[in-house]
Amino acid sequence: KAGVTQTPRYLIKTRGQQVTLSCSPISGHRSVSWYQQTPGQGLQFLFEYFSETQRNKGNFPGRFSGRQFSNSRSEMNVSTLELGDSALYLCASSLAGGHEQFFGPGTRLTVL
Amino acid sequence: GDSVTQMEGPVTLSEEAFLTINCTYTATGYPSLFWYVQYPGEGLQLLLKATKADDKGSNKGFEATYRKETTSFHLEKGSVQVSDSAVYFCALSDPAGTYKYIFGTGTRLKVLA
Numbered sequence: 001k002a003g004v005t006q007t008p009r010y011l012i013k014t015r016g017q018q019v020t021l022s023c024s025p026i027s028g029h030r031s032v033s034w035y036q037q038t039p040g041q042g043l044q045f046l047f048e049y050f051s052e053t054q055r056n057k058g059n060f061p062g063r064f065s066g067r068q069f070s071n072s073r074s075e076m077n078v079s080t081l082e083l084g085d086s087a088l089y090l091c092a093s094s095l096a097g098g099h100e101q102f103f104g105p106g107t108r109l110t111v112l
Numbered sequence: 113g114d115s116v117t118q119m120e121g122p123v124t125l126s127e128e129a130f131l132t133i134n135c136t137y138t139a140t141g142y143p144s145l146f147w148y149v150q151y152p153g154e155g156l157q158l159l160l161k162a163t164k165a166d167d168k169g170s171n172k173g174f175e176a177t178y179r180k181e182t183t184s185f186h187l188e189k190g191s192v193q194v195s196d197s198a199v200y201f202c203a204l205s206d207p208a209g210t211y212k213y214i215f216g217t218g219t220r221l222k223v224l225a
Contacts, residue, residue: 004155033212043156043201043215056212090155092213099205100146101213103155 002026004093004104012110018079021107025072025093032074033101034066037088046089049074050096078109086111114139118202118216125192125223133187133219135176135202143204145169145178145185150199150218159187159200192223 005024013019025032034046045058049068066076072093078085088108092101119134137143144163148156160169165180174189185202202216 035215042217045212045214048212058212092156100144100158100161102158103148105153105155 004091004102006089006091006104006107008107009105010108010110012112013081014112015081015083017081018077019081019109020075020077021089021091021109023074023076023091023093023104025074025091026102029093029095029102030072031094031096031099032068032072033092033094034074034076035090035092036060037090037106038086043090046076081111083111085109114143114204114206114214116202116204116214116216118200118219121199121218121220123219123221125221127194127223127225128191129223131187131189131192131196131221133200133202133221135185135187135216137183137185137202137204139183139204139206142180143206145176146203146205146213147174147176147185147187148201148203148215150201152198156201192221194223194225197221197223 007022031050033048036044047057052068063079068074088106090106092103094101115138117136146161147159149159150156160171162169162178168177176185176187199218199220201218203213
């Protein structure tokens with residue numbers, strides 16, 4: 001069974017731009033969660049989707065948004081990028097919320 | 113609110129030394145507990161889990177026991193290898209049904225040959 005895939009793996013953007021990251025969960029998994037990982041703040045929860053509905057959201061500004069499609073694939077979008085948005089963005093899928101999560105390799109975003 | 117506290121790193125050990133990474137949690141209910149490992153340049157991998165009190169999770173020589181009385185889930189390994197060098201994260205799944213995981217800050221382990 002294929003694992004969680006994330007695209008692209010690396011991104012370089014400039015301040016003010018927007019970016020869209022993609023995540024394909026493990027086949028059969030309906031829950032997708034997103035995390036931001038930085039050296040200073042560690043691993044922070046962004047949001048979780050299940051069956052195309054956002055069920056929970058972390059403490060991030062509205063510039064961070066996401067969605068999930070009917071095939072469970074998910075995207076997250078960050079608008080008006082700031083330098084502090086530079087991070088590794090991790091996606092994780094699970095059969096349902098609260099179950100063990102399987103992580104993708106992440107997308108490394110650098111904002112210049 | 114719910115939280116996970118891990119011992120600060122980095123932890124530096126010689127090969128074949130005994131490893132303990134402490135993890136304690138705060139939760140209002142009965143969470144499931146997890147240890148994840150992250151190797152350089154990669155995402156997190158599930159190392160082991162325990163879903164109820166007194167459960168012992170184990171994998172690749174690592175063990176952790178769910179201790180409800182001390183709200184702990186310490187990670188142990190009897191003899192570490194250089195290949196165990198990584199960052200280890202303790203986590204709990206939110207028992208209140210809000211569908212999010214809560215992670216500790218991670219503990220970096222460096223094993224020297």
